[in-house]
Amino acid sequence: MNLSLNRSLSMKKTALVCMLALLMAGSLFAGGQTEASSGTAVKPTILKVGLNNPITHPLDQGIVKFGEILKEKSGGRYELQIFPGGQLGKPAVHLQSLQSGVLDMT
Known part of the structure; x- marks a missing residue:
């Protein structure tokens, strides 16, 4: 009886490992999909530069x-x-704008 219990647990572990491997593989493929490939346009990120x-x-x-x-x-x-x-102002204002996140570059 002990042998059949060990065999049953071993089969359950194998099935669990296979299911986890399939889930991980599926998540890898799903993570590679981008918005552009799904047909919607990607909105550009705008970086503001004060000169x-x-x-x-x-x-x-x-x-x-x-x-x-x-x-x-x-x-x-x-x-x-x-x-x-x-x-957008003098250089000191640009520095403050960089620190507050209003500007991205100066």
Whole structure:
């Protein structure tokens, strides 16, 4: 009788391990699905950039180019919203905006 009890427990353990393996494999496949593959458009993440120089300044032109490359390489998932010429205030205000999360870059 003891042998049949051990065999029954062994079969239950094997069945449990197989079920757990199937659940884990299924969760791996489900985790790989993105919103884009399900047919809905992915809304881009907008990164706000505050600049002090006019948009024609070479540093600001570099930020504009960075924004173009970022959008291209991320497939449109990330975009820069640029505020040049101190539109959002002086450098001290930009620092406070970074700390509070209003700006992402300066």
